Amino acid sequence: MLPLSTWIWETLPLLRYTQFPWRLMGPLAALLAAGAGIVSARLILSRWELPAQVAVLALAVLNAWPAIRQYEPLVPEIVGRIEPALTAHNIQSSDLRTTVNDEYLPPGADLSEVQPVAGFRLFKRWAFPVWTAARDGETLPAETGPGGVVAVQINSERDNVVLSLRKPRVRRSCELVSGVAVLILIAVAAAGRMRRTRTAEAND
Known part of the structure; x- marks a missing residue:
């Protein structure tokens, strides 16, 4: 978020809760591309086509320049710590979590439990409102456990708990x-x- 857009993020309802706001740039780029195509199709005079393309390209570069300038490459010391930490083995052994759905897991992988808590079953998933739980077929609320992970109340260790991702x-x-x-x-x-x-x- 740049200082120029701070007022927008603090004023518009629910916008401040947007996770990873840079993901909005993808849909925005698609809409801008469609709009540019519509505008260019309506340019009847061919002599305006090349100047319009150059102007749009210049505006795009000018718009992206402040964001590009603020980024600095990571120093070798930090890169040396990050790359080993993000391997599959270290993510599993150190209880690291990335996103809501843990996309690094292979399809069909079982959810692994974390440290036990009496009366609850904890999973390596961030406790976002997208999760619903079922214990032996009975729908239960997915609560927030220690460290912000999903916690589901159980009656015994033999209870079968299933987590489902729902939008x-x-x-x-x-x-x-x-x-x-x-x-x-x-x-x-x-x-x-x-x-x-x-x-x-x-x-x-």
Whole structure:
């Protein structure tokens, strides 16, 4: 987050809770690319095409320059500590966690328990609201345990506990809105293309 955007992050509701905000740059880039394509398609005069492309490229570089300047390469001492710590063996043995779903695990891997706590079963997963738990078929809340991991209350050590990853309602709603927006964009682009085709045929 740059100082220029601090007011936006502190003012807009829920935006401050966004995890890894740089991930928003991907969807933003896709929308900007679509918008640039629409604008360039409407540039009837070919003499404006090259200047427009150069101007857009210059603006993109100018926009990214403050973010590029603030990053400095890691010193060799830090690199020497980080790379060994992020191997699969060290992640498992030192109880390190990366993201919500632990993408470094192979598909179908079982969840490993961490240090035992009386009456609870703890898992190597961050306790985010996306988790739901079932104990022997009975739905239970996934609570927050020591160190911020998922904790599920159990009656005995033989209880079978299953964790399921479910998208929150807010995320499902946002994905629905995004899908509708994409369909509208496609419909508008198709309608504009059909209108231009009819106009060209009428002029012929």
